[in-house]
Every structure is written in C-alpha cells, then in structure tokens.
Amino acid sequence: MFIAGTDTSSIAIEWAIAELLKNHSILKRAHLELDEVIGRDRMLEESDIPKLPYLQAICKEVFRMHPTTPLSLPHLSNQACEVEGYYIPKGTRLLVNIWAIGRDPEIWENPLEFNPDRFLGGKGANIDLQGTDFELMPFGGGRRICVGKNLGILFVQYIVGTLLHSFDWMMRDGKELNMEEAPGLALQKAVPVNALAKPRLASSAYM
Numbered sequence: 001m002f003i004a005g006t007d008t009s010s011i012a013i014e015w016a017i018a019e020l021l022k023n024h025s026i027l028k029r030a031h032l033e034l035d036e037v038i039g040r041d042r043m044l045e046e047s048d049i050p051k052l053p054y055l056q057a058i059c060k061e062v063f064r065m066h067p068t069t070p071l072s073l074p075h076l077s078n079q080a081c082e083v084e085g086y087y088i089p090k091g092t093r094l095l096v097n098i099w100a101i102g103r104d105p106e107i108w109e110n111p112l113e114f115n116p117d118r119f120l121g122g123k124g125a126n127i128d129l130q131g132t133d134f135e136l137m138p139f140g141g142g143r144r145i146c147v148g149k150n151l152g153i154l155f156v157q158y159i160v161g162t163l164l165h166s167f168d169w170m171m172r173d174g175k176e177l178n179m180e181e182a183p184g185l186a187l188q189k190a191v192p193v194n195a196l197a198k199p200r201l202a203s204s205a206y207m
Helices: 002-022 024-037 046-051 053-065 098-102 122-126 149-166
Strands: 081-083 086-088 167-171 195-199
Touching: 002 024, 002 053, 002 149, 002 167, 024 053, 024 149, 046 053, 046 149, 053 098, 053 149, 149 167
Parallel strands: none
Antiparallel strands: 081 086, 167 195
C-alpha cells in the first residue's frame, strides 16, 4: 500500500512539472490563477483546491497523458461472460490499456497535445476521476477501483499546486527536456526532470 500510494503519486507530479516546463503558456496561466486565489503572502492550503479549476484540469490532463499504471492492475474474471461481442472465459486475466485510451483520437481531440482546457468546457468539463467515465480512469473503475483514489487525487493536486505557486521553474542551463517514457509497470520518465526552482512568494510565506 505504501509503495503504490507514494511511487505513483511522485511519478504523476514529476510528469506534471515536465509538461509545464514544456508548455510555458500553461505554466503562466496556472501562476495567474494561483496568485488570484491565494496571493503571494501565504502557501497553498488544501481548502484552496476547489477554487482552482485550472490546477485541477492540469492534473486531469497529466492523468490522461501519463497514467502512472498504464495497464491498470490485472483483474480475473470469476465467471464466463460476453463484453461487446467478445467471449471472455472464466479465469481470464484481464488488463485495461489506460495509456491507449488516453491517447485515442476517436475519444480525444489532438490526444498528443497537453491541453488542460479540454476539461474546462464541452463534454470534458463533466469528466471526473471517479472511475465512472471510461475515457479517463487512471485509478481503475467499478468495485475494484483503487482504494486510495481520493487521497491520491488530492495529494497530486496539493503538491503540484504548491510547487507551482511557490516557485518559478526553468530548465537547467537551457537544456532540452526529454519526455521519453521508461518501460515498466509504472509509467516513469526515462530521464528524470532536472530543473531549477526560484522562490516567487514573499519570504515570510516560506517560514
């Protein structure tokens, strides 16, 4: 439980910072929202998150493009059944390709573009992370959905929000950002983010 609850969250947070380093206009817009809601005299608090729709949309977009468990966890059918015309025998081990769903052009417009706005308007505005919308289910769905889902969502939103609000981010020595994925059960970056963080709040806020 500890490994699943920490490793996956830290991976999502690193992908969020990487995507924002790559997309400066999105980073700037996130800073504007954070400054309008919180200001620069204090740190972000958990109670601020519901007032930060753009931050929430950024985290949803991270979960869509970079699901930390790209094939979900294996499930086993306890009885034979038929799903969408496919016969599934009893005892079949099932994997859901969440990574492919998040990049399916029949579901998402410009799926390879990191665009949090897709969750702020149109049909995307009503998509949540509770496992009921099959377009976006990084925590699984149904009775076997991740038990730490709510904590994981809040943790990622809080840490990403705190890192964005508290610091200006830039690549070290102008190096190009590597966005390759490493193979494995968890979707880590092949090359870890190596960035500089510069304080952007009043000095009293860090005390």
